Amino acid sequence: MLIYFVSSVTAWLAVGMVACEIVLPYALRRTRVSAWMGISPETRYLQRMWPHYWIGYTIAGLSFAHAFSVGPSMMRAAQLGIWMATLALVMLLVQVFLGLYLQTATAVARIRVRRIHFWAMMIFVGLLAAHLWLNA
Numbered sequence: 737m738l739i740y741f742v743s744s745v746t747a748w749l750a751v752g753m754v755a756c757e758i759v760l761p762y763a764l765r766r767t768r769v770s771a772w773m774g775i776s777p778e779t780r781y782l783q784r785m786w787p788h789y790w791i792g793y794t795i796a797g798l799s800f801a802h803a804f805s806v807g808p809s810m811m812r813a814a815q816l817g818i819w820m821a822t823l824a825l826v827m828l829l830v831q832v833f834l835g836l837y838l839q840t841a842t843a844v845a846r847i848r849v850r851r852i853h854f855w856a857m858m859i860f861v862g863l864l865a866a867h868l869w870l871n872a
Contacts, residue, residue, distance in 0.1 A: 743805040747872075750798040753791050754864065758857065760788040782839060789835065796832055799825055817870030824863035830856050 764784045803825060810818055834853040841849055 739805055743802055746798045746802040746805065750795050750802065751864070751868070753795050753798070754861070757788060757791045757795060758861070760791065761785065764788065789839070792832060792835055796828055799828055814870040817867050820863045820870065821867040824860055824867055827856055827860040827863060831860060 764787075765781065803821070806813075831853065834849060834856060838846055838849055838853060
C-alpha cells in the first residue's frame with residue numbers, strides 16, 4: 737500500500753510540475769504578464785530562469801523515484817505504456833542535458849539548441865500523455 741502511495745504521489749506531483757515547467761520560460765520573459773507577476777526585468781533572462789532549472793531537476797528526480805517505486809507492480813500494467821514511460825524518461829534526461837548546455841552556450845548556439853530543447857519537450861509531453869492514457 738505504501739509503494740502504491742509513493743508511486744502515485746511522485747507521479748502526479750511530477751505531472752503538475754511539468755505543466756509549471758512548460759509555462760515558466762514564457763512567463764519569465766519581459767512581457768506584460770511577467771511585469772504583472774512582479775518579475776524584475778532588470779535581471780538577465782538566464783538568471784531569471786533559475787526556477788525553471790530547479791523544477792526540471794526535481795521532475796527528473798521524481799520521475800526516477802516513480803520508476804523505481806512501481807517496479808513490482810509493472811507486470812500488471814500495459815507494456816506499451818511502460819515503454820512510453822521509459823522513452824519519456826530518456827527524453828527527460830536529454831532535456832536536462834540540453835538545459836545544462838543552454839546555460840553556458842553562446843548566443844548563436846543557444847538559438848539552435850533552444851529549438852531542439854522545445855521539440856524534445858514536445859516529444860516528452862507526447863510520450864508522457866501516452867503513458868498516462870495507457871497506465872494511469
